[in-house]
Amino acid sequence: MQQPAATAGPKDLATVKETGAGQAGDAVITPAKGRLRVSALMIYGVMALPLAFAGLPIYLNAPDFYAVVFDQPLTSLGAVLLALRLVDAFQDPLIGSLSDRFHAHRSAILMLGAVFLGSGFWMLFHPPATYPLAWFALSVFICTTGYSIVAINYQTVGGLWNCMETDRTRVTGFREAFGLVGLLIAAIAPAVLAEITSRETAFHWLTIAYLPLLAGALVILLSWLRTAPLQKPSNPDEIIGWTQLLKDRWRAIFFGTVFLNSFASAIPAVLVLFFVRDRIGAEAYTGLFLLIYFLSGVVSMPVWMRIAARSGKLAAWRYSLMLSVITFLGAAFLGLGDLAGYALVCALSGLALGADLALPPAILADHLEADGREADASRLFAFMALLSKAALAVATGLALPMLGLVGYHPNVDMTPSLNLALSFTYAVLPCVMKIGVFCILLASAKTLAQGKSAV
Numbered sequence: 001m002q003q004p005a006a007t008a009g010p011k012d013l014a015t016v017k018e019t020g021a022g023q024a025g026d027a028v029i030t031p032a033k034g035r036l037r038v039s040a041l042m043i044y045g046v047m048a049l050p051l052a053f054a055g056l057p058i059y060l061n062a063p064d065f066y067a068v069v070f071d072q073p074l075t076s077l078g079a080v081l082l083a084l085r086l087v088d089a090f091q092d093p094l095i096g097s098l099s100d101r102f103h104a105h106r107s108a109i110l111m112l113g114a115v116f117l118g119s120g121f122w123m124l125f126h127p128p129a130t131y132p133l134a135w136f137a138l139s140v141f142i143c144t145t146g147y148s149i150v151a152i153n154y155q156t157v158g159g160l161w162n163c164m165e166t167d168r169t170r171v172t173g174f175r176e177a178f179g180l181v182g183l184l185i186a187a188i189a190p191a192v193l194a195e196i197t198s199r200e201t202a203f204h205w206l207t208i209a210y211l212p213l214l215a216g217a218l219v220i221l222l223s224w225l226r227t228a229p230l231q232k233p234s235n236p237d238e239i240i241g242w243t244q245l246l247k248d249r250w251r252a253i254f255f256g257t258v259f260l261n262s263f264a265s266a267i268p269a270v271l272v273l274f275f276v277r278d279r280i281g282a283e284a285y286t287g288l289f290l291l292i293y294f295l296s297g298v299v300s301m302p303v304w305m306r307i308a309a310r311s312g313k314l315a316a317w318r319y320s321l322m323l324s325v326i327t328f329l330g331a332a333f334l335g336l337g338d339l340a341g342y343a344l345v346c347a348l349s350g351l352a353l354g355a356d357l358a359l360p361p362a363i364l365a366d367h368l369e370a371d372g373r374e375a376d377a378s379r380l381f382a383f384m385a386l387l388s389k390a391a392l393a394v395a396t397g398l399a400l401p402m403l404g405l406v407g408y409h410p411n412v413d414m415t416p417s418l419n420l421a422l423s424f425t426y427a428v429l430p431c432v433m434k435i436g437v438f439c440i441l442l443a444s445a446k447t448l449a450q451g452k453s454a455v
Helices: 010-014 038-045 048-069 074-101 103-124 132-159 165-196 199-227 242-246 249-280 283-311 313-333 339-370 374-405 416-443 445-450
Strands: none
Touching: 038 165, 038 199, 048 074, 048 103, 048 132, 048 165, 048 199, 074 103, 074 132, 074 374, 103 132, 103 199, 103 374, 132 165, 132 339, 132 374, 165 199, 165 283, 165 313, 165 339, 242 249, 242 374, 249 283, 249 313, 249 339, 249 374, 249 416, 249 445, 283 313, 283 339, 313 339, 313 416, 313 445, 339 374, 374 416, 416 445
């Protein structure tokens, strides 16, 4: 069942009367809400670029930097990163709770987070000669804490933006498009700089470039925040516990679906390097494949915005799941030397990426208004961030050990049975899970379309 408000055109939505609590299918759009301008969406979306940019250097480049320049053991670096990922994930609910409690000081919270993020990023690539491992742990902790503070509050203000229901996909779509651009720049910049100068100097210049980028985006976001029409909490004094907040039927279904979908996406993310090297035999082209995938996600954003506006966000999400399954399943049939085939899989499955990034946060934003949960916005967005990080951790903890049980190890001589196991785990298993997500969305369509649990 699609959301009636999402299937109406902008002109129809602008004339609908506010229904207050609303029954299933009732719109909650007020006459004062007009269609958001592209310029406003771009101003809001800019902050996503430096946020996404920081992720790759922290988790991909920094361990290699400390291993090569400071001769730190990879096992020690990996253990530190794993521990910090757990801390990072489980501090998100605390950040969300504090952000909701002090929501009147949202600008100060964003500034604090940006200071942590920028300081930690600078520290990470300017370590002292002594105790580099301890410095690595401290700088990553500061950096990721700042990232979480900014990201949670940034998503929250986007979710509270008082706009038409059909515009919420545009809000998240512009944000995630900027984020993908930041991810692409972060993937390319270190390699380009390393070709020009030494590794240490390359990351020195990377941080010099990053800090004004982060500061400029923060200034733009804070300027937008001063005049942005945000929905105010309808029940600011009604503070409920996490258990009561999450046991609601709508939220239980939605967050369970988000976790399963994130888990399905995390498995190929964990295994992509192994699959490209040992199954396709194209390790040198890994960067190109990722570039194709993420570029395809950027290009798909306007398409999913249009589909969501015409058919509803839930229907658009289901369409993207089927597209993902149909296209990504093709990877299971690829073998050694199938570079063109894998590039095509990356391009087509990347189209579904845009929907995965843009639609769930937009659906949650609809729920905030429909259920009057504006006072819990930061907590709910923080919990969604926790689920995403937990899914990646679980995928890492399960996918590689599963393959190890059948005898697979990186760079091992591949046998037909190992090829089959790697292809099944990388491509078939995630598709089976995506089909499960599709079935849940279909079976729960009526409940999810209401935006809140039925009374």
